[in-house]
Amino acid sequence: MAVTDWLTSEITVQPGLIIATIGIAVAVAISLQSSSSSSKTEIESIMKTSSPNDTGNDTSTPSSKKVKFADSNSTSKAPKAGASEALRLTMKQGDQHMKHYNAGEDGDVIARKRTPIEEEVLKKVQNAEQIVSTLPKDHLVKHEVDLFLPELLKDAIFVGHLVTDLDSVAGAIGAAELYGGKAALASDVNSETQFALDQWKVDTPPRVEDVLEKDPDMDVCLVDHQQTSQMNPKISADQIVGVIDHHALQSKTIVTDKPIYIDIRPWGSMSTIIAHTFLTHQRRPPVPIAGMLLCAILSDTLNLQGPTTTEWDRLMVAVLADIAGVKDIQFLASQQFKAKSKELANLSAHALVNGDQKTFSFEASGFTGDIGFAVVETTDDDAILDKVADLLPEMVAGKRENNLQCLFLAVVNIVKLKSQLLLCGPTEKALATAAFGGEISEDGMLMDLGKRVSRKKDYIPVITRTIKAGWSRPKDMKRGLSTVSLDKLGTLTVDPNDPMSKVERVGSILQASVSPQMKEFREMMSTRDFGETGDDEKKMETDETLVIG
Numbered sequence: 001m002a003v004t005d006w007l008t009s010e011i012t013v014q015p016g017l018i019i020a021t022i023g024i025a026v027a028v029a030i031s032l033q034s035s036s037s038s039s040k041t042e043i044e045s046i047m048k049t050s051s052p053n054d055t056g057n058d059t060s061t062p063s064s065k066k067v068k069f070a071d072s073n074s075t076s077k078a079p080k081a082g083a084s085e086a087l088r089l090t091m092k093q094g095d096q097h098m099k100h101y102n103a104g105e106d107g108d109v110i111a112r113k114r115t116p117i118e119e120e121v122l123k124k125v126q127n128a129e130q131i132v133s134t135l136p137k138d139h140l141v142k143h144e145v146d147l148f149l150p151e152l153l154k155d156a157i158f159v160g161h162l163v164t165d166l167d168s169v170a171g172a173i174g175a176a177e178l179y180g181g182k183a184a185l186a187s188d189v190n191s192e193t194q195f196a197l198d199q200w201k202v203d204t205p206p207r208v209e210d211v212l213e214k215d216p217d218m219d220v221c222l223v224d225h226q227q228t229s230q231m232n233p234k235i236s237a238d239q240i241v242g243v244i245d246h247h248a249l250q251s252k253t254i255v256t257d258k259p260i261y262i263d264i265r266p267w268g269s270m271s272t273i274i275a276h277t278f279l280t281h282q283r284r285p286p287v288p289i290a291g292m293l294l295c296a297i298l299s300d301t302l303n304l305q306g307p308t309t310t311e312w313d314r315l316m317v318a319v320l321a322d323i324a325g326v327k328d329i330q331f332l333a334s335q336q337f338k339a340k341s342k343e344l345a346n347l348s349a350h351a352l353v354n355g356d357q358k359t360f361s362f363e364a365s366g367f368t369g370d371i372g373f374a375v376v377e378t379t380d381d382d383a384i385l386d387k388v389a390d391l392l393p394e395m396v397a398g399k400r401e402n403n404l405q406c407l408f409l410a411v412v413n414i415v416k417l418k419s420q421l422l423l424c425g426p427t428e429k430a431l432a433t434a435a436f437g438g439e440i441s442e443d444g445m446l447m448d449l450g451k452r453v454s455r456k457k458d459y460i461p462v463i464t465r466t467i468k469a470g471w472s473r474p475k476d477m478k479r480g481l482s483t484v485s486l487d488k489l490g491t492l493t494v495d496p497n498d499p500m501s502k503v504e505r506v507g508s509i510l511q512a513s514v515s516p517q518m519k520e521f522r523e524m525m526s527t528r529d530f531g532e533t534g535d536d537e538k539k540m541e542t543d544e545t546l547v548i549g
Contacts, residue, residue, distance in 0.1 A: 110464050113359040113370065115330050117303045120314045121321065128318035135284040135323075149281065150261040152241045153179040157218050159208045161225035162186050162232060166193045167270050168224035170296035173202060174274040175223055175244060177289050178281075182218075184208035186232040192299060195339030199332075200291035200324075209234045221261070224270040227252045246270045246308075268306060268313040271296035275316040287324050294320035295336055303333050305354060306503050307492045341376055344383045348504045349390040350492060352376055353398055353409060360460055366472030369405035371463065372398070375455050381413040385420060388445060393508045395424035397489040406431060412453045421447040426477050435466040 114122075158175040160168020164187045176183040183205040189197070197204055212218060212234050220235050221242035228237070229252045237254055242261035246269060265273050271293040278285045285293065297317050301309040304317060321329055337355040341347065347355070357374035376384055384391075391409065399407040409422040421438070423429045423445050432438070438447040452458035490508030 110460055111361045112460075113361055115303075115333075115358055116305050117298070117317075117333055118330050120304045121318050121329050124315050124318035127315060128322050131279060131319050132284075132322045135279070135282065137284070139284045139286040141284070149179060150242065152219065153181060153221055153261060155219070156181040156221045156241055157184050157208060157211055158182070158221050158223050159184045159186050159232065159235070160223050161230035163230075164189060164193070165224075166190075166196055166299045167296040169193050169205065170196065170292040171223045171244065171270040171274055173205065174271060174278075174285065174289050174293050175221065177285065178274060178278055178283065179221075181221065182211065184211050190340075191342040192336060192340035195336055196292055196295040199295070199335075200288040202288045202292055208232050222254070226254055226264070228254055244270060244273060246273065265312075267310050268304075268308040269297040269300035271300070272310075272313045272316045275320055276312060279319065285320075285323060290320045290323040291326070294324055294326065295332070298333050298336060299340070302351065302354060302503060303337075306494075308494055338377050341378055344378060344380065349387060349394040350503050350505055352384065352387070353391060353394045357398075358455070359402070359404065360463075362464070362467050364467045364470070366470050367405075367467050370403065372402065372404045372407040373455055373459060373463075374407070374409045375412060376409065377412045377414050379413065379415050381411050381418075381420060384411045385446070388422065391422060392424055392445065393489070394505055395422065397505060397508065399424065400489060408432070408459075410449065410455065410459060414453075417453050418451060419449040419453050421449050423447060427473055430474050430477060431463065431466070431471065434471050435462045 153175075156179070158172040158179070158181050160172050164185055169183075169185065169189060170193075172183040172185075175181065185205050185207050187207075189204060194204075196202075208220075209232070218239070219241040220239045221244065222231065222235075222240060223244045225231070225247065226243045226245050226249065231254075237256060240254060240256060240260060242263075243254070244263045246265055246267050249264070263273060263277075267273060275285070275290075275293045275297070294317060297313055297320070298304070300306070301313050304314055317329070326332055334356050341352070341355065344352075353374055355374070356376070357372055359370050359372050361370050362368060378384055395407050395409060398404070406428050407424055408428055409424075410419050411422065412419040421432055421436070423432060423440075429440070429444060429447075432447050433440070436447065436449055436452070438449050440447050449458075452462075488508070490505045492503055493506050494503055
């Protein structure tokens with residue numbers, strides 16, 4: 001592929017969706033006369049690892065390039081791109097998918113599977129480092145040969161949608177830096193966005209009303225939206241000179257009487273587009289900008305696990321983490337989710353169950369398998385517990401989809417320092433009873449964990465000791481909602497009318513509280529009888545229709 005091929009633009013038309021795809025341009029940081037073929041070949045090999053037409057549903061194997069894992073005694077340089085901590089905690093050389101830490105005073109070691117975001121970043125770490133190595137060291141350095149940047153965006157206001165989210169704010173800030181304009185807010189920032197602004201020490205942009213009051217004739221570029229219903233009412237359609245977005249073109253899309261700049265790509269985040277454009281113009285985003293874009297992509301793609309996630313999102317997360325100097329991508333994602341959970345009304349059941357979930361592997365005489373443990377920290381636990389009817393079907397679906405033997409969700413009140421444990425099946429109920437012995441609600445779906453508030457110190461160590469002591473599933477335990485086939489548990493969709501692109505599960509037969517399955521489940525969970533202790537795991541494993549409940 002020639003460099004000129006990357007500079008071409010193409011318009012792809014799909015049913016119900018017009019995609020304006022700006023071609024993949026990789027600038028060379030030297031004059032055209034002295035461009036070396038080796039430099040060109042290196043950049044081509046890096047950028048070809050992902051397809052620009054990837055829709056996020058690709059299940060093929062990752063790039064054949066392998067990450068070299070250093071053992072704990074190695075003095076070689078550890079990969080960056082957010083993966084340093086994941087490698088430092090590698091359980092043992094050769095076991096490349098586990099992390100470990102001490103469980104408590106008795107010195108037990110807990111094996112935790114790497115989270116999906118850690119795995120995704122590690123797949124891209126070498127490509128990311130190669131891409132970053134081609135960028136100028138200083139973000140102020142620009143390419144000697146100017147590539148196309150629309151002049152009409154220079155000095156424009158870059159502003160996101162009403163009910164603004166992190167992607168629209170970070171995208172506006174990044175676009176203003178890239179194109180030479182001014183970032184503004186369509187509405188006040190939420191708790192997650194404020195976290196990112198504080199984390200990367202970025203000033204909060206002014207409200208667009210205030211900017212237009214000082215200069216009513218300023219041009220405007222819309223970011224992360226293109227519908228008039230999501231525009232700040234102070235913006236006139238005559239002022240719009242550009243749109244940078246990743247959403248479908250649906251009803252109430254803006255109409256202009258003159259040509260404008262449009263960059264719409266079917267990617268998981270608008271900030272991915274801005275990050276990619278920085279790279280194609282051989283521009284290194286400043287660390288605070290890289291950090292903001294990174295957080296925005298993590299937010300919009302649900303830590304790279306949402307249904308709209310593409311290979312470009314994954315690659316840009318690795319690149320931005322490298323530029324921003326992030327060593328532990330999982331910790332950043334976890335802290336960001338905690339900030340996001342302060343505003344519970346904006347979170348779907350899927351986001352709550354998967355936002356801060358980790359998987360732990362066990363191999364003992366009575367129990368072998370993976371246990372997922374999710375945590376939601378909040379100042380208003382009642383608001384979460386009121387969502388049990390929505391959380392339960394999502395937990396069952398997540399348990400099935402990820403082949404987990406158990407899945408727990410702890411709701412932690414960070415003010416009162418107490419927690420409740422949501423139980424989505426009889427296996428969870430039996431194990432939690434053996435491990436914690438807390439009082440269980442009448443419907444059998446909640447356990448009071450008292451003052452236990454830490455997954456690392458209070459939850460997993462106790463479960464580990466219980467399993468190592470010989471716990472096994474009760475022999476005559478009734479089956480739970482795992483008897484429901486996977487194809488009846490619904491699918492994840494993005495609400496096209498939600499400016500924050502909320503991801504929700506639809507079509508699950510468990511979402512109807514009056515369904516026969518839910519009625520039977522509630523009756524079963526309300527019983528106190530777990531049956532005799534024994535191990536019928538082999539019997540359950542032979543049943544292809546059911547998953548251990």
